[in-house]
Amino acid sequence: MLPAKAYAAPAANVPLAPFDFERREVGPHDVLIDIQFCGVCHSDLHQIRDEWGAGIFPMVPGHEIVGRITKVGDHVKNFKVGDIAGVGCMVDSCRTCPSCLDGLEQYCETTGIVGTYGGTEKETGRPTYGGYSNQIVVDEKYTLKVSEKLDLARVAPLLCAGITTYSPLRQWKVGPGHRVGVMGLGGLGHMAVKLAAAMGAEVTVLSTSPNKEADAKELGAHKFVVTRDKEQLKSVRNYFDFIINTVSAPLDLAAYLNLLRRDGTMILLGVPPEAPQVHAFNLIARRRRIAGSLIGGIAETQEMLDFCAEHNIVSDIEIIDIKDINESYERMLKGDVKYRFVIDLATLNN
Missing domain, CATH: 3.90.180.10 (Medium-chain alcohol dehydrogenases, catalytic domain)
Structure with a gap:
């Protein structure tokens, strides 16, 4: 031993x-x-x-x-x-x-x-x-x-944090022409911003904290939306192809599902203490989806590390x-x- x-x-x-x-x-x-x-x-x-x-x-x-x-x-x-x-x-x-x-x-x-x-x-x-x-x-x-x-x-x-955000971006083939919203700018969220931007997507950070805007832009986000501002939230209704949800705190998913376009997908990475409640109509009305993703396999993790080395992402x-x-x-x-x-x-x- x-x-x-x-x-x-x-x-x-x-x-x-x-x-x-x-x-x-x-x-x-x-x-x-x-x-x-x-x-x-x-x-x-x-x-x-x-x-x-x-x-x-x-x-x-x-x-x-x-x-x-x-x-x-x-x-x-x-x-x-x-x-x-x-x-x-x-x-x-x-x-x-x-x-x-x-x-x-x-x-x-x-x-x-x-x-x-x-x-x-x-x-x-x-x-x-x-x-x-x-x-x-x-x-x-x-x-x-x-x-x-x-x-x-x-x-x-x-x-x-890297593979947890890389894997869903790859699974859903995120790239140029896609609009990606990132909920939460913490350990997972800041990696989601960097990776999605490196893949060519338009990235918007969705945050309750206005003071995080400068950081979000520095990390590579193209837009920033203060979710407590009703007008800002309204401006991105039916807007995103994907939302990467890194939040582990309780929240009303309905308000964020309405930001997805038809056939848009919200990908859950965070684990709130209580199961979120969603009205079926929020999904049915635009054929939206809620999905989940868990870290990544060994081969995909190696792919992520190689991608980060190529694009100087840390x-x-x-x-x-x-x-x-x-x-x-x-x-x-x-x-x-x-x-x-x-x-x-x-x-x-x-």
């Missing part, structure tokens, strides 16, 4: 603290990654509070991981020592169901995915521990190649010491971050 250091939540709703544990040995198909940076996702907060249930504690969060490979198994084909690599939200799946065979492992139909943290390793039965740690052992099939051309700290959030971040992780959660709840906290894991040794 490999000794490892991390920060972990000892139990639900208990602040994170230093934690020593053991990783499995590097198997024939595994790589060992010395973690350099790990993004702080809002789902980390949900899980350490056990708001989604079935949490495994102690819990080491973190699924936006980048670092350098320091060891490879004897049968590893696609990586070598010294490569920069990334790990996203999953480290395994059944590998044999139709979704896995289609490269859509995130929708694994047999066992479900093995989460990078909060899951159970299939071979050992031990809990998986995430990226708020100094190293991680991952099967090469669930490991991503990361370009050294980009700032690694700013690449880390691409492994969740996340806007604030780097933090790991000792400040609990404070960062409080700031995240207040929206006091542009747009993603990223932990510098070198600070784990301080």
Whole structure:
């Protein structure tokens, strides 16, 4: 076993603290990654509070991981020592169901995915521990190649926020001539703006906060609509081909569905605490659709990383010491971050 250091939540709703544990040995198909940076996702907060249930504690969060490979198994084909690599939200799946065979492992139909943290390793039965740690052992099939051309700290959030927004844009073939609305300008929303704009779409940020307009335009948005302003909202009725909804707070979907053109689609990425209510007429009247999307498969995540390297797209971040992780959660709840906290894991040794 490999000794490892991390920060972990000892139990639900208990602040994170230093934690020593053991990783499995590097198997024939595994790589060992010395973690350099790990993004702080809002789902980390949900899980350490056990708001989604079935949490495994102690819990080491973190699924936006980048670092350098320091060891490879004897049968590893696609990586070598010294490569920069990334790990996203999953480290395994059944590998044999139709979704896995289609490269859509995130929708694994047999066992479900093995989460990078909060899951159970299939071979050992031990809990998986995430990226708020100094190293991680991952099967090469669930490991991503990361370009050294980009700032690694700013690449880390691409492994969740990036692929979560890239996948639906690709699934619905968003490109030139499309009008895309982005609801919410946070970790997910700011990536949706950058990616949709890079794909050639006209991008409008839909926000309750007028003071975010300058930031939205700087990120690449072409238009900005203050949704609390009835006249501004009216100006984009029946306007959008797609709306990327990143909001996890309760809201009235009807007002936003009316912004879709005929055959328009709202894609849900956020998870509100209560199920939204929608009157069927809001859909029927314009043959509109509501859809959902979950992260992306391994091949598509690699495609996203390559696309971002080609177009020089990275996340806007604030780097933090790991000792400040609990404070960062409080700031995240207040929206006091542009747009993603990223932990510098070198600070784990301080």
